[in-house]
Amino acid sequence: xxxxxxxxxxxxRIAMTQRHGGVSLPPFDSxxxxxxxxxxxxxxxANRALLxxxxxxxxxxxxxxxxxxxxxxxxxxxxxxxxxGSYSDSKAHVAVVMTADCLPVLLCDSAGTQVAALHAxxxxxxxxxxxxxxxxxxxxxxxxxxxxxxxxxxxxxVGGEVRAAFCDKDPGADxxxxxxxDKFLGDLQGLARLRLQQAGVxxxxxxxxxxxxxxxxxxxxxxxxxxxxxxxxxxxx
Numbered sequence: 268x269x270x271x272x273x274x275x276x277x278x279x280r281i282a283m284t285q286r287h288g289g290v291s292l293p294p295f296d297s298x299x300x301x302x303x304x305x306x307x308x309x310x311x312x313a314n315r316a317l318l319x320x321x322x323x324x325x326x327x328x329x330x331x332x333x334x335x336x337x338x339x340x341x342x343x344x345x346x347x348x349x350x351x352g353s354y355s356d357s358k359a360h361v362a363v364v365m366t367a368d369c370l371p372v373l374l375c376d377s378a379g380t381q382v383a384a385l386h387a388x389x390x391x392x393x394x395x396x397x398x399x400x401x402x403x404x405x406x407x408x409x410x411x412x413x414x415x416x417x418x419x420x421x422x423x424x425v426g427g428e429v430r431a432a433f434c435d436k437d438p439g440a441d442x443x444x445x446x447x448x449d450k451f452l453g454d455l456q457g458l459a460r461l462r463l464q465q466a467g468v469x470x471x472x473x474x475x476x477x478x479x480x481x482x483x484x485x486x487x488x489x490x491x492x493x494x495x496x497x498x499x500x501x502x503x504x
Contacts, residue, residue: 273413273472276379278503282322283371283415283474284496285483289314291494299485299494301365303332306494318497328363328499329353333386337396339403351396352385354403361501367485368423368478370455371415371498374400376408377470382500387459389425393432397462411470412463415498416484419477420445420454423488427451433458437465 275281289298290313295306300318302311319327329342332349339352342360353362362384364371369388375381385391385400404410420443430451433440443457456473463471478484478496485494 273411274470275375275411275413276377278379279375279382279500280322280503281373281413281498281500283498284318286485286494286496287483288321289317294490294492295494298496300497301367301495302330304494305492322499324361324499325358325501325503326361328361328497329355330363330365331386333365335386335388335390337391337394337399339383339385339396339399341403351387351391352383352400354381354383354400355502356381356405358502358504361499363497363499365495365497366415366417366478367487367493367495368418368489370417370459371496372397372400372459373413373415373498373500374404374468375411375500376404377411378408379502381405381408382502384498384500387455389429389432389453389455389458392455392458392462393429393436397459398466401466401468410468412459412468412472413500414456414459414471414473416474416476416478416481416496417455418479418486418488420452420457422477422479423453423455424450425453429453437461 291299338350364386372385374383443454
């Protein structure tokens with residue numbers, strides 16, 4: 268588990284899990300945090316309790332039903348939990364997203380008063396989940412972004428339609444794709460950095476980990492039936 272020592276405001280906490288340290292049995296071994304993947308629900312709940320204890324979380328994380336979309340909910344004001352991101356300006360909430368190759372994007376403002384967690388698969392990233400997350404912050408906020416573990420640019424093989432979807436919206440996205448036969452290798456972190464920079468986010472930190480090639484992480488593309496990691500962000504005193 269990473270507590271990631273990036274230069275964030277003193278009262279902002281983040282954590283990103285690996286697959287070890289839980290109770291789930293193969294193929295979900297062992298710290299699977301997703302209830303939707305076919306694991307024993309009791310094991311998942313035990314893993315979530317272990318996570319909360321180890322991180323000394325102030326409350327239960329706001330787990331979402333993620334749908335590869337662009338909806339970002341305000342945890343203090345929205346009851347909806349079908350979304351691919353959440354925002355909070357309160358110490359009463361822990362924002363979290365689950366991934367197993369998709370890119371987790373954690374945001375905070377430089378004042379340490381607002382946080383958000385975003386699930387950026389290629390569809391959500393292309394359609395604007397990062398922009399939707401940024402729009403939740405108060406106007407004029409100076410933002411910091413942290414990119415978590417995701418499938419790397421040497422493993423994320425996609426068809427031409429994925430490249431076209433990004434490049435049709437921004438020709439500059441072409442730099443994030445490398446031809447491989449009749450397919451392309453895509454750079455999810457690079458595409459996210461591009462969107463963040465275009466939105467005016469100057470401070471971007473990233474964990475240089477490929478979930479596909481590193482077996483300390485769950486990878487849907489590598490294993491198919493597998494668990495989910497969590498990336499969390501919250502405010503403290």
